[in-house]
Amino acid sequence: MDDEELIRNVSTARRQKLGYGPHTAKDGAEAITLYLEANGQPFDLVIMDLTVPGGMGGKEAIARLRQLDPQVKAVVSSGYADDPSMANFSEHGFCGVTPKPFSFRDLSELLQIILGS
Template identity: 35%
Template sequence: MITVLLVDDHPVVRRGLRALLEELPEVELVGEAGDGAEALALLERLEAEGRPRPDVVLMDLQMGSGMHGVEATRRITALPQPPAVLILTTYSTDADILSAVEAGATGYLLKDAPPEELAAAVRAAAKGETVLAPPVAARLLGRVRAGRPMLSPRETEILELVAEGLANRQISKRLFISEATVKTHLVHVYDKLGVDSRTAAIAAALQAGLIRPR
């Protein structure tokens, strides 16, 4: 039996996924959570009750004001004997994919995937296999072949805040880092993207799929 924890902030989406999982005889849904913090609390409760952790955590990426999927994935995969984390999201930018993979996700699927693809992914993740939706695999392969710039998660985070219109001082307060550190990261971003201004960096990153349009 494959045990699954479902994490998504939309009740309607969870209901649909629950119905799909319940149709699979070898899968048992052991819990649901509305964001990353709730998922971590549920995992702790299962352990406190002496129940095993789920084999697979089916994780959304963006979950309103709650803990997002990348941070939750990072914390879950840092646990002793962690479950596999399978990302299920509508987002397919390079930044989202790379952040999730770097956080330790076993797989990355899009929510428009056919039910049979999701079922196969859950089975594969439970075996410890890497699962990538075809569009996601194509993006990663294309990135490698084209030699596109690789921004670090922190550089991506800062560039996304720049795209929101935040000044360096505002970014430093938001991320609890010095203004000088923000400037250093931006210098690296400009160098990697081959640009010399904030506007050009945003345009280049959007064109390359490194950040999501606002």
């Protein structure tokens, strides 16, 4: 989930290259809708932008997703490394963090750590 189309497109291409079938959302509301439309088949991982101007950001979206699925695996991503949600990601319901911009290698390592090989 990211409000910037370019970031969604690049991230999608990177995840596809790693063998994943990504879905994209422009904000938290759209991410929640996609999660609900998965009909009980939760996503392996949700990567959320922390701040979405004019829309639902990651902190609010993860709270709602946790209500739907307490086992959801979600990573917070942001260019604002000094935000408390980045430093204390687990306190905000996330299982990982990746600062922007992140490289292909960073993404690959993050996915391996959280999802296994």
